[in-house]
Amino acid sequence: MENYKIANRANAACSQCQKRYSNQEEYISILAHPSPDSEEFVRLSFCLECWDREKGKRRYLCFWRSCKSKVSPQSWDIQSLLETFEDLANKQFALEDEEAKFCYLLALVLLRKKRLSLQDIRFQKNQEYFVLFEKKKNKSWKIPVPPLDKEEIEHLTNKLASLLQSPETLKREGEKK
């Protein structure tokens, strides 16, 4: 339930000034680590005024514009993450970089949400790569699989996915259990 509350709050009010978003209001969502040495994720959101002051001070993994409108916030979030993934996947980064890990975790979430499909797994110079395919754009990306253990991957992917779920989806999943 903890994750549900965070995600829900992030879509309702500014994490800084606590102001509730009005209808059609644009705000900024970010994914960040709660502390510098943490692997966990938190989701926060900021009204545009607060973001102006906060953006230089905050460390975050990615940010995107959200809008409190009739469009489901969840599909906004997933679309934004797909764009973040594309940006990261187009970059060259070292395997031990935070970005490599985050890119891989995003890919796992997007696979789960069926925005990407796994086309191939390749090994080059003892390194494993995923070849991922995006149907809508008819485009493939090759990304390295970082050295994380299975449990860690599972935990972080679940956490990330739950931060992006709409309250409705979570309720439905809760009922199934």
Ligand SMILES: [Zn+2]
């Ligand atoms: Zn604010």
